[in-house]
Amino acid sequence: MGKLTGRTALVTGSSRGIGRATAIRLAREGALVAVHCSRDIPGADDTVATIEKEGGRSFAVAAELGVSGDVHALFLELERGLKERTGTATLDILVNNAGVMGGVAPEDVTPEQFDHLFAVNAKAPFFLLQRALRNLPDGGRVINISSGLTRFANPQEVAYAMTKGAIDQLTLHYAKYLGPRNITVNSVGPGITDNGAPVFDNPEAVAEMARYSVFERVGETKDVADVVAFLASDDARWITGSYLDASGGTLLR
């Protein structure tokens, strides 16, 4: 029996990258996992197929975040999927993973880019958590994917890093709010993680990026997924309101 048998989970942005690895990992531990995406339906279907091939349970949920009505649309599908499979809309584990990067020089960030980053990376997780309060049982888990960029400077990502700073505040304050219900709320901060983007096919770029970690490699998605799975488990019941560095020692450089 897995550590999450009988639990349900939503992993936003799990059609690829860290979210996909997390969904697969949570399903391996026995959770029924809602795999979310906005447009990457083939990717979400592939994550579901991979989970089912391993004997796990999963279903796909599509809803664009960062737009009006996003949370309502997501929960409509989520609750339908959960009720069909479990008879209830209980959601034990919420992983706020979906996010967009910035990669724009500080002087070039436009108000529109700034608003989009905040809408997807900060506003959506806030309102997803607010909505999930109806579904989360006592003892539930909330895991917010932050970034090592909240701890060290990269001017090209200033607006993006600001959104992740907001995520850490979401973690801190909600951890106190939900403590009386034994719900833990934590942030996980990845460093550079190979999410399958084209840059990770370039050996020179990868070698350059590997220098940030004391382990002299870039992160793999499962490096982060394993940390999320730990926080989702009973083993992590005494950890809340924390920021777990999952950057391969990037901050030590």
Ligand code: NDP
């Ligand atoms: P990817 O770009 O590989 O995947 C992003 C996922 O989020 C996709 O499933 C995508 O689905 C979904 N998504 C993006 N925008 C939206 C939206 N507007 N509405 C709904 N879903 C959306 O991301 P990573 O795996 O690289 O990153 C995952 C998380 O980890 C992010 O929060 C990121 O900020 C964080 N992180 C990543 C690092 C890295 O080096 N990879 C480092 C530090 C933090 P779709 O295409 O369908 O929209």
